Amino acid sequence: MILLKDLLNNLKKNNISFFTGVPDSILKDFCNYLTKLPKKKHIIAVNEGSAISLGIGYYLSKKKIACVYLQNAGLSNAINPLISIAHKKIYSIPLLLIIGWRGSPKRNDEPQHILKGKITKNLLKLLNIRFCILRKKKDLIKMNRLIKFSKRTKNTVACLIEKDILKDQKKLINKAKVQFLPFRRDLILELLKQISKNTKIISTTGYTSRELMQIRSENNLSNGKDFYMVGGMGHSSMVSLGYSLKSKKQIICLDGDGSLLMHMGSLRTIGFFGNTNFKHILLNNNSHESVGGQTTNANKINFNNLTKSLGYKNFFKISKVKKIKFIIKKFLKCKGPSFLEVKISEGTINNLPRPKNLIKIKKQFMS
Ligand SMILES: Cc1ncc(C[n+]2csc(CCOP(=O)(O)OP(=O)(O)O)c2C)c(N)n1
Structure with missing residues (x-):
C-alpha cells in the first residue's frame, strides 16, 4: 500500500x-x-x-x-x-x-x-x-x-x-450535488420501453453500458439488441456509424460526455456521412462518473449549435424527468442523423454487474 x-x-x-x-x-x-x-x-x-x-x-x-x-x-x-x-x-x-x-x-x-x-x-x-x-x-x-x-x-x-x-487516509468526501435532473437510469428505462424490435444500441464505456445491461434484464425488456463498448472509450459513435451505414435498422449510440469529448472530431464524420437511421444520445453529467466523478467541463457546451454546425439534422434536449417520454418519442420518430442531449445527475445503480460473456453478446447483437 x-x-x-x-x-x-x-x-x-x-x-x-x-x-x-x-x-x-x-x-x-x-x-x-x-x-x-x-x-x-x-x-x-x-x-x-x-x-x-x-x-x-x-x-x-x-x-x-x-x-x-x-x-x-x-x-x-x-x-x-x-x-x-x-x-x-x-x-x-x-x-x-x-x-x-x-x-x-x-x-x-x-x-x-x-x-x-x-x-x-x-x-x-x-x-x-x-x-x-x-x-x-x-x-x-x-x-x-x-x-x-x-x-x-x-x-x-x-x-x-x-x-x-x-x-488516501483522509478520504475526500464528495458532497452530494443536489441537482434536480434525471438519472441515467430514467432515460435508459424509457428508451428500452419505446424502441422497436429491430433497433440496435451501442453504448459507451463505464456505467452506461452496465446500467443498460442491468435495466434490460431487470425489467425483461427485450426489444432491440445492445453492444456494450466495455473498452475503446470514445469510439462508440464511430462503431455506431459503421453499423448504421450498412443497415436499414435504427441505430442508437448511447454516449457519455467524457467519451464524446475524447474523440469529438467523430461528430463531423457523423454529421457528414450519417444516414437517417443514425441517432446519438449524450448522457451529460459533466463528469467521468464511472472512475470517480472528475469534471469534463462539458456543462457549458452548446450542443445544439455544435451538432447542427457539424451536420446533424435535429437536436433535442432533456433536463426534466417528466419530459423524457415525450421527447424520446419525437427523437425516435425523426429522421437522423439526430442528437439528443440529456442532462443527468450523477448517481448509479447499486451493485451493478459488468458485461462478461462478450462473444455471446456480440453474437446476439449480430443475429
Ligand atoms: C482510453 C481510456 N482512457 C480512460 C479510461 C478510463 N475510463 C473508463 S470510463 C471513464 C469515464 C467515462 O466518462 P463519461 O463518458 O462521461 O461517462 P460516465 O462515467 O460519466 O457515465 C474513464 C475515464 C478508459 N476506459 N479508456
Missing part, C-alpha cells in the same frame, strides 16, 4: 508541479486531489494523447517535467505523441507517466483489461520507457531514481500502480 500523501510529497520533492491526464479508477484519489489544484497546475485532458502533448508543450516552455497520469488502456492514445515527438530519437522531451495498471497479471480484472494488462510492460519496453512498479512506500525511491534519470537524459519514464495500492 502507498499513501496518497507520500506520493504527493515525493512529487513535490522532485519539483514536479504540473499535472495533466485522463482520470482512472486506480488513480481516483490522486485525480480527485489534483482537481482541487489551481487551473494552471492541473488540466484534465480529453484523451491521453492530448495529455502527453500538453506535457510536451509545458516542457518546451518551462524546461520542467510534467506528470501525465493515465489508465494503461489510454497508453494507446498516448503512443502517437510519445513515439513521434517526445521519444529520445525525435525531440527527446522528458515526461513522468503515472499509469493505473488495470489487468496486471497478479490481479483479477475484467475481460477488456486482461490483455492490455499483460502487454503493458512490454509496450513500455518497446517505447524505450524505463519504468518501475509502485507497490509500497519504499518503491518511491525507485520513482526518485527514474525522475533523476529522466531529467538527466531527457527520456520519458513511467510508474505503474496496480489496483488497491494507492490509499
